[in-house]
Amino acid sequence: xxxDVVGYRCGMPLARPLRDTTVVITGAxxxxxxxxxxxxxxxxxxxxxxxRNKLALxxxxxxxxxxxxxxxxxxTDVTDxxxxxxLAATAAGQCGRIDGWVNNAAVGVVGLxxxxxxAEFRRVLEVDLLGTxxxxxxxxxxxxxxxxxxxxxxxxxxxxxxMPYQSAYNAAKHGIRGLADTVRQELRLxxxxxxxxxxxxxxxxxxxxxxxxxxxxxxxxxxxPPVYPPELVAETIVRLLRRPRRETYAGGAARLIGLQWRxxxxxxxxxxxxxxxxxxxxxxPHPDGAGNVYRSAAEGVPxxxxxxxxxxxxRITAALGLAAAGTAVGTVAALARQRRDSR
Numbered sequence: 001x002x003x004d005v006v007g008y009r010c011g012m013p014l015a016r017p018l019r020d021t022t023v024v025i026t027g028a029x030x031x032x033x034x035x036x037x038x039x040x041x042x043x044x045x046x047x048x049x050x051x052r053n054k055l056a057l058x059x060x061x062x063x064x065x066x067x068x069x070x071x072x073x074x075x076t077d078v079t080d081x082x083x084x085x086x087l088a089a090t091a092a093g094q095c096g097r098i099d100g101w102v103n104n105a106a107v108g109v110v111g112l113x114x115x116x117x118x119a120e121f122r123r124v125l126e127v128d129l130l131g132t133x134x135x136x137x138x139x140x141x142x143x144x145x146x147x148x149x150x151x152x153x154x155x156x157x158x159x160x161x162x163m164p165y166q167s168a169y170n171a172a173k174h175g176i177r178g179l180a181d182t183v184r185q186e187l188r189l190x191x192x193x194x195x196x197x198x199x200x201x202x203x204x205x206x207x208x209x210x211x212x213x214x215x216x217x218x219x220x221x222x223x224x225p226p227v228y229p230p231e232l233v234a235e236t237i238v239r240l241l242r243r244p245r246r247e248t249y250a251g252g253a254a255r256l257i258g259l260q261w262r263x264x265x266x267x268x269x270x271x272x273x274x275x276x277x278x279x280x281x282x283x284x285p286h287p288d289g290a291g292n293v294y295r296s297a298a299e300g301v302p303x304x305x306x307x308x309x310x311x312x313x314x315r316i317t318a319a320l321g322l323a324a325a326g327t328a329v330g331t332v333a334a335l336a337r338q339r340r341d342s343r
Contacts, residue, residue: 012194013242014099015147019044022095023241024087026078026135027105029056029298031207032154035230036102036237038302041069043238048091048098050076051105052296059300078105078131079123081138088138097146100241101139103132103176104154106169107293108209110280111216113167120214121168123293128172133179140195148194150241153180154233157201157254161261162269163224163276165217177247184246196244201258202233203251208304214291220282223306224275226253230302 014021023040027033029051037047041064049057049064054075061071072094076087092098106128109120132153143149158166159173177199184197204223207230215221228251236250249255260268291297 012148012196013244014150015194016099018238018241021099021241022046022048022091022097023100023102024048024050024091024098024135024139025102025104026050026076026087026131027154028060029053029296029300031209031302031304032202032205032230032233032237033102033104034060034300035234035302036104037064037069037071038067039231039234039238041065041067041071044068046070046072046095048072048074048087048095050074050078050087051298052077053298053300056296056298056300063300078134079126081134084131084134084138088142092142092145098139098142098149099146100150100152101135101143102152102154102237103135105131105135106154106172106209107213107291108166108169109214109216109291109293110165110221111214112165116168116214116216117290120290120293124168124214125172125175127293128169129175129179132176136179136183136197140192143195144192148196150196150198150244151180152198152200152237152240154237155180155199155201157203157249157251157257159199159201160258161272163280164273165276165280181246198240198244199247200233200236200240201247201249201254202236203228203249203254203257205230205233205251206304206306207302208297208299210306211304212292212297214289214293215286216288217281218285218288220284220286222280222282223304224279226251227306228253234302 025033025037028037028049037060040047049060049071051057057073061073064071074087074090076083078084107124109116109124139151153176155176156173158170159177162170180197180199187195204227206227210221210223233250236248
């Protein structure tokens with residue numbers, strides 16, 4: 001299971017081997033955050049686990065210990081900048097320093113843009129975008145004090161493309177990508193090139209996200225296939241800590257969708273809207289609810305139970321590949337027609 005590299009190296013890797021490092025992970029109580037904690041613990045890393053649910057974090061910490069790593073639990077609401085600063089201070093104070101920081105905390109709300117409650121829309125931006133910004137601000141001075149380090153922001157392929165019924169999540173993830181690019185520039189300009197800022201762009205992942213999302217669609221939710229295991233993203237994050245890159249896809253479908261969007265954005269926008277509309281919802285009605293937007297529902301597990309949609313991976317990835325090829329052919333033909341018409 002591998003991620004797909006995009007762009008160039010963006011700075012220095014961790015200054016020490018993973019077994020000697022301390023890495024803070026937000027959103028560590030389930031999904032990709034939990035899988036990342038386990039991947040680092042297997043390598044002997046010290047992980048600082050942050051999320052709202054203390055009991056779930058303790059479950060993850062116990063498993064990290066069984067895997068050979070050390071874990072520190074620091075319950076944190078990432079929408080509170082003072083709490084995130086305390087997270088950083090606690091991690092550095094109890095572990096000696098911070099070498100890496102993974103901004104992973106995220107919530108979502110699904111529904112039509114003009115029907116989503118304004119308070120929930122705002123909360124998604126506060127958790128996903130501002131939580132990442134607060135994490136980066138808290139991490140930078142500690143990484144600098146440690147002689148350098150790596151920040152990895154978990155953005156989603158929806159930082160590059162868009163999917164209907166996910167307006168708040170799309171907006172937040174696009175913002176994370178732009179924020180990371182800006183901070184990376186500023187670090188170079190101010191002589192702090194020993195700090196790397198990386199962005200990971202996963203495809204649909206088998207986590208509890210869709211079960212826990214706020215839902216105003218009237219139907220049950222499901223991740224659009226192909227759905228990849230959370231360990232894929234976790235291993236991608238580990239590689240970014242060791243060999244930082246500006247951006248990295250996780251999951252072949254993410255790379256194909258991104259390619260289509262760049263080659264023919266209008267066509268890809270329509271195709272992805274059609275596909276997501278038909279695959280994002282289950283067959284049964286579902287009452288409106290705020291999900292985990294305000295209250296944690298984490299259980300300390302990485303998987304979301306979408307194994308059936310994992311089995312569709314090969315067939316649908318092949319279809320996406322054909323679509324990407326068709327998009328490329330159509331784009332080349334359109335450019336050729338434009339050249340002929342301009343003569």
